[in-house]
Amino acid sequence: MNHQNSFQFGVEIELLLGSRKKVHPNWKSLAKDLSKRLAKAGIPNHVNDNNDKSPDNYREWSITQEITIPSQPAKNLWGLELVSPIYPVYSYWASDLSTIFTVLHNSFNLSPSPHCSTHVHISGTPTPLSASELAALAKATLYYEPALDLLVPASRRGSAAYWCQSNLSNPTLAGLTLDEALATLDDTCSGPTDDGGRAVVERMNLFPANSAYGRAHGKHKDFVRGKVYKWDFTGMLPVPQNGPRGTVEYRQAPGSLGADEAATWVTLAVAFVVGAMAVGPSLGGEGVGLGASPEELWALLAAGAETLGWESLGAVEDLFARRG
Structure with a gap:
């Protein structure tokens, strides 16, 4: 693209x-x-x-x-x-x-x-993200998750955040090392584009059938449910579960009480997605450790802003100053 x-x-x-x-x-x-x-x-x-x-x-x-x-x-x-x-x-x-x-x-x-909370949907135009681009973004969301966590309140991370759980906690990735999780996403790009896109969604947004929600809805096998994870990829399915078609949704941001706050989360999400297109494909291997540092995240966002032609990241810089 x-x-x-x-x-x-x-x-x-x-x-x-x-x-x-x-x-x-x-x-x-x-x-x-x-x-x-x-x-x-x-x-x-x-x-x-x-x-x-x-x-x-x-x-x-x-x-x-x-x-x-x-x-x-x-x-x-x-x-x-x-x-x-x-x-x-x-x-x-x-x-x-x-x-x-x-x-x-x-x-x-x-x-x-x-x-x-504040949710941001991002999509490619005039054509949606390809399977390989979607996989690159998915890998970036996993690798940079520790650094992104530092930018949001405690209520939007960890066990307190039911509506924005870690994508790493879903049944296809739970129990894997970060390197193993990234490798599974590389595997999704080996088939046809449509199948690859669906495979990315299933690896990122599968939800357990034995959960309270699954039992209440009579589920007998794990199923796709994006609205409980930090990143919802289900908008990329041919018939989206819920929400605009062709979008990926960043769901971890807290509520916004002012225009500057809302603009900050929009800027962060868009710059992250654009930056991930360049960085995501190369992520993997033994060097990934437990994920990215805040400095690495800043470099990714700056690269995204540069690609977009934005002069700065605005108040996103304040998030980094306040992190922790």
Whole structure:
């Protein structure tokens, strides 16, 4: 793939939100209030009642209910998600985030919550990532995982993070050394492109049938479930389980309470994916140890930013200064 002008993204911002002036009886009432204020500020949007994933819903911002965020009606707080349109990486997206959070801070209360997160979907354009590119990205997510963990709160890593578990914990990779896990991803590129892409998804996002979720849904063998891992590759399946087709989703970022925070996670995710295209294929061998250092991660992100033509990584640098 020619990576110049060849990436786009979408961001999902989960919020625990309440109006400063009105008491809303339910999330939809709040959503309609927010929708009107965003439209008045020049942000085209709509309320997506059914969390419909059809392409039309990604032409403008949409507002959906987020059931994983416990609402607090007694405090006039409701869980919802702002879902962006598909943005080219060289666009006005940062300006839109600034406008949106200005509206939020002027008219609403944003309550910090460990249940909130910021998800970034990245895709190739005009063609999706190939099987070999997908494998390169998958290898990079595993190798750089220790360094990425240092950039997020403790609630978004380890056993505390049910909705963003390590991809290394899934049934196909659990018990392998990092080098062995990387080698299995190299093996996925030996077959046809479609089969290779599916193989990457299964190696990264398989979920155990004997889990509580698997038993509750009558599963008799391990199955693909991406929405519980740090990196969700299931959007690359011919018929995605959930979400936009042709995307890989970074799910580990915490909730964003300001435009700068949301922009930081977008920048990190996009630069990582682009940098991984160059570095991922060469990862492997005895030298991988337990994974990348923060310095190696910074070099990867800087390489991604350079490929994209970005002058800097912005506030991502502050994440490194605060890590630990």
